[in-house]
């Protein structure tokens with residue numbers, strides 16, 4: 065019999081573990097019996113995922129909190145639901161509706177909670193607990209030591225879930241409705257990525273049927289970033305969320321060419337979308353000859369002007385190029401049918417189908433509305449100045465058109481060397497021809513770094529679903545980085561998205577945040593300064609550098625590997641020298657180093673005119689290769705910025 069409260073809670077944890085083991089064993093013992101092999105495979109897969117989700121991690125406790133309600137109920141809140149043999153819950157999922165109060169109940173709004181208990185956990189065991197009696201007016205508000213310890217925990221290694229310590233403002237974003245698109249703006253370390261991943265987990269819990277059918281996708285800047293975050297969703301029992309990088313999303317062909325920053329920026333410009341649209345639709349030609357359709361002993365003629373009206377009507381329907389093309393033979397056949405009726409015949413639907421399938425109609429329609437191939441289209445556009453000029457018209461200046469043209473065009477689209485930006489154009493073309501299927505929800509991180517054309521590509525993958533956009537306008541590192549979320553949301557096609565701001569930093573100590581935030585008025589004037597929630601003020605060393613020297617100092621600091629943030633600079637964190645330094649400074653998530661990097665990056669960016677950053681790299685390039693190509697910030701503006709930092 066447990067004697068103390070702590071022993072009682074430990075006994076509950078033990079019972080929950082036993083129940084979870086039973087649930088898993090029961091799932092694993094289930095036989096796959098289905099009527100056909102497809103259903104059997106589906107069932108086997110479902111059972112496999114269920115068994116995976118029921119795995120116990122002895123290193124973490126099954127619950128981290130408890131709620132006692134004014135209705136006399138008691139709920140243990142944990143990573144997943146655990147039920148006893150009667151089906152009564154021993155632990156409720158953190159995503160259940162009732163768990164919302166664990167994160168959001170306050171003394172002013174207790175949400176029916178009389179007691180909130182937080183558990184201190186070490187090595188999967190309960191070591192302590194802390195109570196808040198939310199309706200006890202005599203109890204004073206104290207800062208939770210358990211919460212503080214979790215927040216102060218050194219952030220090394222891959223990202224972990226934050227279910228035990230989600231903050232009220234984060235919880236509101238996590239639980240925003242499935243049809244709600246949200247854009248989260250936040251300084252480094254304010255938990256944007258963590259919130260996005262927990263939102264994915266919540267959506268799959270609250271709308272499992274719909275979203276597991278339609279799909280949920282996390283889009284990150286590169287593979288290092290995906291490695292960093294890859295364990296979070298499986299730890300929450302969600303193993304079915306797709307993860308991809310922006311470039312892998314379009315990687316239908318190998319990247320064999322690199323654009324200059326100016327050309328890459330131009331290819332990412334939203335005017336390209338209009339140019340491609342015009343180019344695609346320019347292939348539909350106005351009829352000059354009538355349609356002549358033989359049927360039996362007669363020939364039926366549909367005049368060219370009438371066919372012209374049909375074509376115009378199809379063009380104006382807003383359908384994709386190939387879908388509208390599919391309709392043309394049927395429209396032509398219908399026009400033939402009308403002629404037959406006028407002549408006294410009474411043809412039925414089968415006659416119309418036969419006319420639509422006849423070679424005369426098919427050949428005539430194909431000449432007016434040819435089948436197109438995206439790669440061939442782009443190859444022609446980038447190889448031939450007349451074709452480009454006709455499509456670009458008043459959209460692009462002659463200099464811009466000249467910049468787009470390949471110096472040595474490949475003979476065929478098959479042998480063309482495509483750049484990262486070209487693949488985005490191909491994706492746009494593919495969508496103009498055939499609609500891209502939409503997922504249920506897309507989470508896109510570091511979204512400030514995406515070009516308008518990349519944003520459009522992400523947006524068309526969630527046209528009928530919703531999106532969570534995560535980023536920081538002040539952290540843009542590409543020349544095409546967005547300067548405004550409203551603009552980015554327009555390119556995504558999600559102007560109805562709510563913009564939410566997270567301004568409490570979990571990673572970066574206060575002294576570093578305060579110092580670096582002095583740059584904000586210069587690099588992102590509209591943004592407020594974040595506040596650190598960490599008690600540890602951190603250590604901040606300020607090193608004087610001469611103008612133009614700051615990048616070298618930074619590279620020296622990081623062993624030539626570039627800033628340490630996983631995912632922000634391709635392979636930079638993986639060079640042996642930078643790894644050694646990262647270890648010494650506390651790993652890739654080390655706050656001081658990261659913020660120092662952010663600061664130096666900001667100095668560089670704020671001293672360059674548009675394109676905003678003198679550095680540009682694709683996700684396949686390393687920081688150092690970019691560094692070789694980078695231009696130096698002008699000494700005058702670097703001085704101006706140094707002055708702003710020393711104020």
Ligand SMILES: Nc1ncnc2c1ncn2[C@@H]1O[C@H](COP(=O)(O)OP(=O)(O)OP(=O)(O)O)[C@@H](O)[C@H]1O
Nearest residue numbers: 219226229230231252253254255256257258570571
């Ligand atoms: N509520 C929380 N409780 C505990 N830790 C948290 C919380 N929110 C965020 N963190 C931690 O803070 C760190 C930074 O979080 P995250 O990477 O999500 O921030 P970010 O805003 O995406 O940063 P960046 O702008 O650099 O990408 C992570 O280690 C994360 O686990």
